[in-house]
Amino acid sequence: MKKKKKKKPNPLIRIGVGLLAITLIVALSAAMTALLPKPESMPASAVAEPTAIPMPSPEPTITPTPAIYAPFGAQYGHGGADLIPETPTPKPTAVPTKTPTPEPTEQPTPTAKTYTTLRKGSTGPSVKALQEALRELGYLSDKADGNFGSNTQSAVIQFQAVNGLAADGLAGSQTQTLLFSGNALPASEAPKMDYLMLVNRENKLDKHFAPTDLVKIENVIPSSVLKVKYKGMQADRTATEALGRMLEDAIEDGVSNWQISSAYRTHAEQQALVDQSVNSYKKNNPSWSKARCLSATYQTVAPTGTSEHQTGLAFDITVPGVSFTGTPQQKWLHEHCYEYGFIVRFTEDKQSKTGFLAESWHFRYVGVEAAQVMTYNNWCLEEYIENMGL
Ligand SMILES: [Zn+2]
Numbered sequence: 001m002k003k004k005k006k007k008k009p010n011p012l013i014r015i016g017v018g019l020l021a022i023t024l025i026v027a028l029s030a031a032m033t034a035l036l037p038k039p040e041s042m043p044a045s046a047v048a049e050p051t052a053i054p055m056p057s058p059e060p061t062i063t064p065t066p067a068i069y070a071p072f073g074a075q076y077g078h079g080g081a082d083l084i085p086e087t088p089t090p091k092p093t094a095v096p097t098k099t100p101t102p103e104p105t106e107q108p109t110p111t112a113k114t115y116t117t118l119r120k121g122s123t124g125p126s127v128k129a130l131q132e133a134l135r136e137l138g139y140l141s142d143k144a145d146g147n148f149g150s151n152t153q154s155a156v157i158q159f160q161a162v163n164g165l166a167a168d169g170l171a172g173s174q175t176q177t178l179l180f181s182g183n184a185l186p187a188s189e190a191p192k193m194d195y196l197m198l199v200n201r202e203n204k205l206d207k208h209f210a211p212t213d214l215v216k217i218e219n220v221i222p223s224s225v226l227k228v229k230y231k232g233m234q235a236d237r238t239a240t241e242a243l244g245r246m247l248e249d250a251i252e253d254g255v256s257n258w259q260i261s262s263a264y265r266t267h268a269e270q271q272a273l274v275d276q277s278v279n280s281y282k283k284n285n286p287s288w289s290k291a292r293c294l295s296a297t298y299q300t301v302a303p304t305g306t307s308e309h310q311t312g313l314a315f316d317i318t319v320p321g322v323s324f325t326g327t328p329q330q331k332w333l334h335e336h337c338y339e340y341g342f343i344v345r346f347t348e349d350k351q352s353k354t355g356f357l358a359e360s361w362h363f364r365y366v367g368v369e370a371a372q373v374m375t376y377n378n379w380c381l382e383e384y385i386e387n388m389g390l
C-alpha cells in the first residue's frame with residue numbers, strides 16, 4: 001500500500017515537474033524574446049504590444065473635442081447662440097454676454113476727443129483757447145486772458161443757447177467739441193426769440209433755458225436816456241432796441257428820468273431771489289415754518305422757472321428813488337407802451353388769469369402787432385394765446 005501510495009504521486013510530480021519545466025522554458029523563451037528587441041522582423045507579434053502603448057495618446061484628443069464647443073459659441077457672439085441649437089442653452093447665453101462688454105468700453109476712448117470741463121474760476125491755456133474761439137464767433141468781446149470769469153461764462157451760455165445745447169455755462173466736452181468743430185452758429189446768426197413765449201406758474205422754463213440774442217442794455221441805450229441799476233444788465237436785442245425808441249419818444253414828450261431795475265435774470269439768479277426772500281421772512285418771523293415763508297415769498301417773487309425775466313423779454317422800468325406807481329413815467333408808459341410792442345404784463349383785473357399780483361413796473365415785449373391786439377381787447381397774454389388759438 002505504501003509502495004503503491006509512493007508510486008502514485010510519482011507521475012503527478014513528474015507532470016508537475018514537467019509543467020514547471022515547460023513554464024520555465026516558456027518564461028525563459030519570453031524573457032529571451034524580451035531581451036532581444038533588436039531583431040525587428042521576427043518577433044513582430046511580440047513587438048506589437050509596446051507599439052500599442054503609444055496608441056492611447058490619440059484617446060486624450062477626445063477630451064479636447066467637447067472643449068471645441070465653447071470657443072465655437074464665443075466666436076459668434078450673440079448670433080452664435082442661434083447656430084448651436086443642440087448644445088445646452090445656458091452655456092451659449094453666458095458666453096456672449098461676456099464678449100460684447102469689453103468692446104464698447106474700448107471704442108469710445110480712442111475715437112471721441114475728450115475735453116476737461118471748464119467753468120467759472122478755471123484758468124490756463126485751455127481757457128484762453130476757449131475764449132479765442134468764443135471771440136471769433138462773436139460771443140465774447142473781452143480779450144482772451146485765460147481767466148474764466150463772468151463775461152466768459154455769459155458768452156458760453158449764449159453760445160450754448162444759440163446752438164441748442166443746455167445753457168449751463170459749463171464748457172464741457174459737448175460744448176467744446178461743437179465750439180472747435182467749425183460747424184457752430186456764430187452770434188450773428190442767433191435765431192430770434194419767440195416773443196409770444198408764455199411763462200407763468202403753469203408754464204415753467206427749464207433750468208438750462210437761456211435767451212438766444214442777449215445784449216448789454218448800456219451798449220444799446222445811452223445813459224442820457226436810461227440808467228441801468230446794475231452795470232452789465234442784459235436783455236433781448238430786439239426788445240432792448242424797442243425800449244430805447246420808446247423812452248426816447250417819452251423824453252421828447254417831456255417825461256424823463258428812467259431806470260431799469262431788472263431785466264434778464266438767469267434761473268440761478270431767480271432762485272437766489274427766492275432764497276433771499278425766504279430767509280428774510282424767517283428772520284422776521286422765527287415761528288414761521290419754511291413752507292409758510294415760501295408761500296409768503298411767492299406772493300411777490302416768482303417761483304424759479306416761472307419768471308419772465310429768464311426770457312430776456314421783460315423789464316422792470318422804474319424811477320430812481322421813487323415808488324413807480326402813480327408817477328408821470330408810469331402813466332405815460334401805460335398809455336403808450338403797446339405802440340412799441342410792450343404790454344403791462346400783470347394788472348389787477350387779470351390776477352386770476354396771470355397768477356401774479358399787479359406790477360405796474362413790469363413790462364413784457366411781445367411785438368407791436370400782438371401788443372396792439374391785446375391792448376384793444378383788454379386781453380392778458382394768457383387770453384391772447386387762448387383766443388388766437390396759439
Ligand atoms: Zn419784473
